Amino acid sequence: MDLIHPQSKAEVVDAVRRANGDRRRLLVVGGRRHLDKGNPTELDAELWTTQLDRLVAYEPAEMIVVAEAGMRVGELERILAAGGQEWPADAPDDATIGGVLAAGASSARRLKVGALRDTVLEAEIVTGDGRFVRSGARTVKNVTGYDLHKLVVGSLGTLGVIVQVALKVRPLPETRRTLRFASGPGIADAVLAAVPAAAAVLATADGIELRLEGWSAEVEEQAHAASGVAVPVDAKADDPFPGSRPWEERPVVAEVTVPPSRLAEVVPPDGWGALSGVGIAWCGLDSADGELTALRERTHAVGGIAPVVRGPGGLGDPPLPASEVQRRLKTAFDPNDVLAPGRGWGRL
Amino acid sequence: MADVEAARRALVEALGPDEVLSDPLALALYARDASLVEGACALVVFPRSVDDISACLRIAAEHGLPVVPRGSGTGLAGGATPIGDALVVVTSKMTRILEVRPQDRLAWVEPGLPNLDLANALRPYGFTFAPDPSSQQTSSIGGNVSTNAGGPHCLAYGVTSNHVLALDVVLPDGSVQRLGSESPEAAGYDLRAVLVGSEGTLGIVGGVCVRLTPLPSDVRTMLLDFEAVADCAATVSHVIASGVVPAAMEMMDHGIVVAAERFAHAGYPTDAAAILIVEVDGTPGAVEAQRRVVETAARTNRVREIRVAADEAERALIWKGRKNAFGAVAQIAPHYHLHDCVVPRSKLVEVLDGVYEIARRHDLIVTNVFHAGDGNLHPLLSFDRAVPGTLERVLRASDEIVRLCVDAGGALSGEHGIGLEKRDFMPLVFTAEDLSAQACLRSAFDPDGRMNPLKVLPDGARCGDFAMARGSVAAQAAADLPEGAWI
Numbered sequence: 001m002d003l004i005h006p007q008s009k010a011e012v013v014d015a016v017r018r019a020n021g022d023r024r025r026l027l028v029v030g031g032r033r034h035l036d037k038g039n040p041t042e043l044d045a046e047l048w049t050t051q052l053d054r055l056v057a058y059e060p061a062e063m064i065v066v067a068e069a070g071m072r073v074g075e076l077e078r079i080l081a082a083g084g085q086e087w088p089a090d091a092p093d094d095a096t097i098g099g100v101l102a103a104g105a106s107s108a109r110r111l112k113v114g115a116l117r118d119t120v121l122e123a124e125i126v127t128g129d130g131r132f133v134r135s136g137a138r139t140v141k142n143v144t145g146y147d148l149h150k151l152v153v154g155s156l157g158t159l160g161v162i163v164q165v166a167l168k169v170r171p172l173p174e175t176r177r178t179l180r181f182a183s184g185p186g187i188a189d190a191v192l193a194a195v196p197a198a199a200a201v202l203a204t205a206d207g208i209e210l211r212l213e214g215w216s217a218e219v220e221e222q223a224h225a226a227s228g229v230a231v232p233v234d235a236k237a238d239d240p241f242p243g244s245r246p247w248e249e250r251p252v253v254a255e256v257t258v259p260p261s262r263l264a265e266v267v268p269p270d271g272w273g274a275l276s277g278v279g280i281a282w283c284g285l286d287s288a289d290g291e292l293t294a295l296r297e298r299t300h301a302v303g304g305i306a307p308v309v310r311g312p313g314g315l316g317d318p319p320l321p322a323s324e325v326q327r328r329l330k331t332a333f334d335p336n337d338v339l340a341p342g343r344g345w346g347r348l
Numbered sequence: 349m350a351d352v353e354a355a356r357r358a359l360v361e362a363l364g365p366d367e368v369l370s371d372p373l374a375l376a377l378y379a380r381d382a383s384l385v386e387g388a389c390a391l392v393v394f395p396r397s398v399d400d401i402s403a404c405l406r407i408a409a410e411h412g413l414p415v416v417p418r419g420s421g422t423g424l425a426g427g428a429t430p431i432g433d434a435l436v437v438v439t440s441k442m443t444r445i446l447e448v449r450p451q452d453r454l455a456w457v458e459p460g461l462p463n464l465d466l467a468n469a470l471r472p473y474g475f476t477f478a479p480d481p482s483s484q485q486t487s488s489i490g491g492n493v494s495t496n497a498g499g500p501h502c503l504a505y506g507v508t509s510n511h512v513l514a515l516d517v518v519l520p521d522g523s524v525q526r527l528g529s530e531s532p533e534a535a536g537y538d539l540r541a542v543l544v545g546s547e548g549t550l551g552i553v554g555g556v557c558v559r560l561t562p563l564p565s566d567v568r569t570m571l572l573d574f575e576a577v578a579d580c581a582a583t584v585s586h587v588i589a590s591g592v593v594p595a596a597m598e599m600m601d602h603g604i605v606v607a608a609e610r611f612a613h614a615g616y617p618t619d620a621a622a623i624l625i626v627e628v629d630g631t632p633g634a635v636e637a638q639r640r641v642v643e644t645a646a647r648t649n650r651v652r653e654i655r656v657a658a659d660e661a662e663r664a665l666i667w668k669g670r671k672n673a674f675g676a677v678a679q680i681a682p683h684y685h686l687h688d689c690v691v692p693r694s695k696l697v698e699v700l701d702g703v704y705e706i707a708r709r710h711d712l713i714v715t716n717v718f719h720a721g722d723g724n725l726h727p728l729l730s731f732d733r734a735v736p737g738t739l740e741r742v743l744r745a746s747d748e749i750v751r752l753c754v755d756a757g758g759a760l761s762g763e764h765g766i767g768l769e770k771r772d773f774m775p776l777v778f779t780a781e782d783l784s785a786q787a788c789l790r791s792a793f794d795p796d797g798r799m800n801p802l803k804v805l806p807d808g809a810r811c812g813d814f815a816m817a818r819g820s821v822a823a824q825a826a827a828d829l830p831e832g833a834w835i
Contacts, residue, residue: 061589062692084591104533115532117541118510125785133785137759137777139690141507141722143496143545144760144770144777145804146786150509150541159537171591174637189451196474196562197630217633257531261451277453279532304531318535322517322525326536328792332811333785345536 002045006052009068009124009132009163015047016161017130019338027340028157030070030096034103037255037307038156039314041342049098052163057138060085064121064138066166069098085169088113090241098162103309104154106255108242109211110278112199113170116153122166123149128159128334138166151329158344159333173199173213178239179223179232181208185264187230188276194225201276202242205269207233211241246271250284252311254295257281258304266298279304288313320346350433352390355411359393359435362403367394367441378436381421381428384685384739385768389416389430394441398516398524398554401437405552406522408435414801415520417548419460419491422483424686425767427495427547427803437552439490445469446555453560454513454530459490459553463497466558475560478505481763482671490553496545498763500596500670501627503721505561507763509544516555517543520794530557542789547765548800550793564629567595568639569663571655572646573620577601579649580622581696584720586645587626588693592638596627597721601700603680604673604715604728611676614669620652624720625670673717674728680713681730685742689753690762693723702752703727710745724762725753751776766804774806787811 004026006012019026024044029035031050049070056066060083067076074093080086090107091100101120107113122136125148135148152162176199181187185203191210192201200211210226212219223235236243247253250271258266260279267274268291271284285291288311296316299306307315320326323346330348334341342348352370359368369375369392380386390413395401408415416430418438430436442458445466449455450473457466463484466477480499481487487497493515498507505511514528528540543550574580584597600608601622609616616623624646628638643654657663669676677684691699700716707714707729718726727749731738750760754776761770774783786804788811793799 059692059694061585061694063588063593104538106533110532114506114510117538118506127785131781131785133782134778135782135785137690138757139692139723139759139762141498141502141690141719141724141762142759143547143763143765145766145774145783146789147509147542147545148785148789151537151789153538153541154533155537171593174591197564214630215634215637217637218631221631221633255533257529257533259449259452259454259530261449279452303529305529305533305535315535320536321527321534322519322536322539325519325525325539325792328795329537329789332788332792335812348536 001043004045004047006047009052012126012161012163013130013132016126016128016338019045020130020336023336024338025341026338028102028161030099031072031094033092033095034099034105036311037103037309038343039347041340043340047161049096049161049163055079056164058083063140063169064166065169066138066164067097068164069162070096072096073100080169081172084172086172087119087167087169089116097165101153101162101165102155102157106280108202108275109199110275110280111201112197112213117150119168120149120153120165121168123152123162124164125152125160125162128339129336136166140168156344158330158339158348160339175214175216175219175237177212177219177223177235177237178241178243179210179212179226179235180243181210181230182233183207183230185274190229191226192276194229195222198222200241203274203276204244204246204272209242209244242273245273247273247282247284250286252285252288252292252313253309254283254285254292254306254313255280255309256283256295256299256304256306258299258302262302262304266295266302266304268295315345350390350412352413352433355407355413355435356391358407358411359391359404362407363393363395363400367396378418378438379430381423381426383424383426383429383767383769385426385429387429387431389436390433392436392438394438396441398518401518401552401554402522402524404435404437405518405520409521409798414798416800417494417552419488420462420486422487423491423495423767424764425761425769427765427767429768431802439488448473450475450560452530454557455560456555456557457489459556460488463487463489463492470560471563474563476563477558478502478511478561479508482674489556489558493544493553493556494546494548495763495765498719498722498724500598500719503597503719504593504595509541511559511561512540512544512556513559514557515540515543515553517551518554519551520796520798524554528557547767547804549790549803550799566632566635567627567629568635569625569627569657569666570639570642571666572624572626572651573617573653574622574624574650575620575652576650577622577700578697580624581720583624583646583649583651584696585693586649587642588721590641590645592641594626594638594642594721595629596625598625598670599718599720600670600673601716603713604677604717607676607679607715608669608673610679612669612672614665616669617653625666670717677715677728677730681732683731683733685729685731685746686726687746687749688724688726688762688764689750689758689760690722690724691753691756691758695756696720696723699725699752699756703749706745706748706752710741712741712745722762768803771804771806783809784811
């Protein structure tokens with residue numbers, strides 16, 4: 001396997017154009033933290049984005065940061081913290097911004113911070129046929145043309161190489177607190193109803209973690225409202241969230257997404273964590289065999305998906321909406337199939 | 349060549365005679381939206397279901413008609429202005445709320461439903477639909493989706509694309525596809541995300557699955573007034589830099605304050621250089637914490653007076669002046685032309701000064717009311733079209749305002765879209781390669797260039813070997829473009 005380490009955006013363009021000439025299949029690689037998500041596919045070379053790690057612009061009063069896509073999430077976190085802000089990816093420190101986005105990864109605090117894809121305001125992309133394309137703008141609102149920068153989020157590196165992004169960031173909360181309840185997952189909905197604007201309500205087979213973030217007085221009020229539902233066994237300030245991740249104790253982790261009210265009927269007996277009001281559950285499995293197949297059958301039946309995010313197992317084959325349009329997009333941006341052909345949804 | 353009469357007969361058969369209009373008066377009514385651009389169309393239809401929309405698109409394809417989707421026609425960029433032999437598909441008879449599922453934090457609605465009707469219907473459940481464009485009494489959810497609409501409260505809550513989970517879309521070939529999902533993530537490329545804001549050029553939205561936002565338990569609305577525009581703008585940046593993202597932060601300059609006060613009697617200080625409406629929401633504790641930060645920022649920047657709405661009636665009054673600002677300017681002159689460029693917050697004062705200077709040079713009246721927190725300007729040029737030479741001066745001034753915003757690092761549109769009005773400005777912000785990639789995206793949905801041709805992308809934007817127009821529908825529409833339809 002050849003490794004390509006472009007030092008600049010121009011070198012990314014060159015590398016992709018050469019791959020088109022030689023018909024070599026490339027896997028775009030950042031921090032290697034999200035590579036398990038995607039279908040297994042044959043490859044000739046890895047294109048590393050990690051040398052593209054410059055900070056381009058950051059002005060806290062604009063609430064926007066512009067950085068090259070190979071910058072590590074931990075580095076970005078440090079830069080933003082100095083401005084009292086955060087990009088709520090909640091990804092490992094050594095993951096890259098581009099990797100998090102290409103994988104369509106999700107934060108455990110999505111209930112409050114929203115989908116990560118909504119933070120992408122502008123992107124520079126090298127398409128599969130070697131075009132250097134910019135989409136979007138460095139403003140928080142923008143309806144100027146088609147949003148290619150949104151199309152590449154979650155595209156698993158099959159349409160283009162994300163080389164730079166402008167991200168909408170948010171103020172760091174004044175106070176963070178996690179309340180743990182020993183009662184079973186049954187009270188998750190009641191806790192969410194009591195604190196509808198919580199940062200997260202994470203249910204596991206053993207109990208519930210309620211994450212509160214905001215102004216100190218607000219967190220007090222929310223904690224009080226939650227204690228009307230059940231008495232927490234403990235409350236910790238500024239702890240990492242989630243405190244317990246039972247799914248990570250298993251070799252295979254699937255990320256189930258379903259309508260929130262269907263979470264309870266799809267998760268396995270144990271080794272899972274589910275986000276109430278959001279509809280995401282991380283499910284730990286012992287293997288990618290029958291257990292995964294059964295989980296996917298349950299998930300697909302209620303209109304959801306269950307890609308594996310750690311270990312083998314790929315994406316599964318749920319119905320692909322507008323499959324003709326999806327195929328035409330892949331052909332338009334990667335006509336020679338150089339960007340990990342087969343890795344994406346629908347084996348695109 | 350389009351066969352309009354054959355298409356009319358097929359549409360009458362599919363939808364019934366009451367839902368198909370072809371008389372000249374009706375066609376004239378639907379020949380424009382709320383922009384200054386006027387076009388022409390061949391047929392107007394009113395589908396009542398997704399199946400009806402599908403039939404319209406199949407018939408249009410069969411008979412070679414371009415298709416222009418239309419909601420309530422409140423668009424300001426000419427996105428719903430038809431051209432040539434267009435079939436205008438109006439969703440105004442599809443206004444039902446199909447289901448509300450609070451436990452899934454979602455609701456399914458038809459595209460013609462007015463924005464405010466949805467917000468009102470969700471209130472008893474303790475939720476709202478966050479986007480609230482100023483046109484919300486009239487503008488439809490489908491139209492909001494097509495322009496990725498914003499509104500005062502998208503500062504904290506985000507624009508329409510953040511609040512759309514799924515769309516039932518009829519593609520140009522008449523097939524119905526669900527893009528996105530009731531689940532937080534869907535398989536495949538995120539077609540939902542690109543459909544939002546695509547101005548009716550990729551397909552017609554037949555159903556919208558919106559995300560519900562919990563209503564805050566408390567809200568406080570403040571009216572701040574300043575003797576200098578620069579102090580008002582500095583307060584905006586100061587608040588954001590202090591870690592507060594208010595629910596809304598709206599700025600109005602002296603001219604618009606005077607007009608709005610005469611119209612709405614909201615108690616605005618008519619001697620202020622600029623006023624700022626700031627709304628903070630959340631739990632009572634969150635509201636109090638944010639209010640303190642806002643007041644400190646305002647006092648640091650020489651605020652003259654801070655008025656806090658004491659109750660819901662006072663709050664409604666403060667907002668009444670703002671939300672009716674565009675109606676109020678009718679007192680200044682019979683016509684207005686409005687841009688909605690977005691600039692970095694730090695450039696607000698510089699760009700505003702430039703806008704005043706441009707208006708002075710062209711001898712035009714300009715007033716400004718805008719989403720200051722987002723940097724989303726709305727310079728409003730008031731004029732009387734009947735005075736010879738005025739429209740030309742307005743258009744020259746508009747051109748200069750757009751270039752000023754782009755030079756400041758801005759975007760052409762924050763919420764109104766590109767439509768016809770701004771498509772020829774696209775090369776100011778995008779390279780030929782950027783535009784070719786956008787054309788590729790469009791072609792993937794609409795290989796024949798049938799959907800809302802000539803909108804958004806300028807002439808010459810092509811996707812490699814895909815010909816945008818395929819020499820047929822769009823080219824014919826271009827030939828039919830009436831004189832002076834462009835601005």
